Amino acid sequence: MTEALLIKLAIVILFLPLIGFTVALFFAKKVKKVYLVEIVLIIATFLLSVVLLYSKLVYYPNNNITSEFQWINLGTGPIMGKVTVDLGMFLDNVTVIMMFAVALISMLVHIFSIGYMEGDKRYNRYFAYLGIFTFSMSGIVLTHNVLMMYIFWELVGLSSYLLIGFWYEKKSASDAAKKAFIVNRIGDIGMFTGILILFTTYHTFTFQTVFHQISQGVLPFNSETGLTLMGILLFCGAIGKSAQFPLHVWLPDAMEGPTPVSALIHAATMVAAGVYFVVRMFPLLSGGALFVIAVIGALSAFIPATIALTQNDIKKVLAYSTISQLGYMILALGVGAYKFAFFHLITHAFFKALLFLGSGSVIHAMHHEQDIRNMGGLRKKMPITYATFLIASLAISGVPLFSGFLSKDGILAGTFAFGYITGQWFFAIVGYFVALLTAFYMFRLVILTFHGKPRDQHKYEHAHESSFVMAMPLVVLATLSIFFFYTPNPVNPEAGWFLKWIKTPELVTPQSSRYSFMRSDAKEPASMTEIKSAEAGPEVMYSETYEDALHHAHIPGLILSLLLAGGGILLAFMFYQWKKLDPDKLANKVQPLYKLSFNKWYFDEIYYASFVAGTVGLSKSLAWFDNTIIDGLVNFSATFTRGFSRASGKFDNIVVDGLVNFMAYLSAFIGLIFRRFQTGKVQTYIVLVIFSLVILLLIFKTF
């Protein structure tokens, strides 16, 4: 396996799903079984990504492989300077692991969809859309520059739009698709502005070149504030795509799409693209930008977690849980726990995809019933679904032996360490509180769905375990939610292989703009030799202080998070299984809080009242302006032109036509006179001839 071969492999992985998309879309109506092409291609994509993962991690664990070519060369312009655009690929451990996760979940969702979408009238088109989504997502993962990332970013937005609105006959589905697309646009405006700042400053889109230039001291607007601003603007894209706090409203609505789509796009991969983007640009984020990111992450972790407590739609609960978990990752990046953010991204992708596919299995069995108040007792009917769903719930709640515990504990330890060093305990408190809430609402969901007595007897009778194509992906994902794939030691991820592959990148921001603990102790800026030597000894992430704090945080953090997870699960059992406590009574006691949570903190209403109504009002006033002022101007000019034309018409009719008519009458008059001579009588002619002769003689007389 040479490096060039790996790049070729990555290119093949990228374009295989696109071929599947093209074939499935063009033959969707003619060939019934064309979706099989897409499925075969996606399985091939997955196998190739396994090869890619293996060869990269085994043969080049410490190398970053880049391949690029010049796409556009506009030469040197007057304002922009040199304008060249390079396209290319960048393969490091983060890339190949992410690529593996994307390909695996995509393949499992394809297989699951064979059963779930059975009998749908746009069956082939559905698989075509999944194909273009996989293509775009692979593009985001594999690219080495921010421009390509932006292009694929919009492409995943498009495929998300197509798939949310897949059942577009339903008004709510098409509305949700539009909402998702528009809300994402708001974030993308920020991201686009950030890209423009980046390009005008560095004349390149390539991450590595930008990092290099920043480490040389080139800053946007020549100030650290400029760098912070650029980082926050780029992060806006992630806010939109990862459904973070102010723009999170689209994700719960996106659940109108088919459930496997929610698993693939709106839980595991696309929404994680925002986190992946922040992971990619992590070295250029200054302390200020990171702090903003941490605040947004904390809010996004907290608010949706409280909303998830009271929702009754199984998919909505999972959607809010997704936002909350993504908030965790963003928070982790914000407090500098880079490794654990990416770790959580991967573990979350697996167990959240599992939760969604499990809920899809339930929904399918219950004939599209999504309200958990009508479920219950499904444990006996659907043992595989129940077992896998339980594993995923244990993982997301942070119970040891499962993957979620490892990554979430790392994040919590990161916030703990951050609080220890900087005194900002806010993030740690939010993190731990959300861990409690997560355990509670997940087990509320499990108990209401699978335990107890069936509340809708009729639907319960008809429920049945899903077929092989739907159960197999659940089992695969459940296996991947167990600690063993990440580390041999179930309580300490540091010892595992996963974190050995993921290294926190060297920051390139100026020392003065970093968090105090991220300032490197070395006198000189980091150079290649230093990175090499750091690999030899125990890795120092940022500074000794940080390592110390992280080390101290590990044990208390671990115990606290265990207690909270256990407490949350216990509470859920008390409320819903053993009925020791009555949830309705509690809800009545804290009526305003309950209402706030049940109505999703009124975000939709606030946005409707402010932005939607504001936009409509603005549009109305603009329409008024158009109708009265612009139309008035146009009408005035029309009236004026008409009047002018009328006058000019009069001039034509009277003066010009008059002249012409006068000439005509004159000719007629002359003709009338001369007609007299033309009598037709020979004698008259002769008289005329003679007279003329006489006159001529008189004129020319010479005598």
Added chain:
Amino acid sequence: MTHIGLNHFLVISSILFCLGIFGIVTRKNAVMVLMGIELILNSANINFIAFARYGNFGFQGQLIALFVIVLAAAEAAIALAIVLNIYKTFSNINVDEIDKLRD
């Protein structure tokens, strides 16, 4: 008794010419118009012969007069034929009423 000279002939021929013109212009009958033409031709003949007699031209004048007489005969024949055809077409030979030339 004055001597009869060239002027007398010329006056006679002029009178004859004017009468011919007068005949052509005033007469309604086509035959009368033809007679007017004959008068004009004859006035010309008189001129030729008078100049031949009093001028120093040899016999050329008389010869041309002979030609004119022959020509007049031919012309009269053709003209009478035309008049006959006119009569066939219009049922009269009144020149006043024949104004087809106007069209």
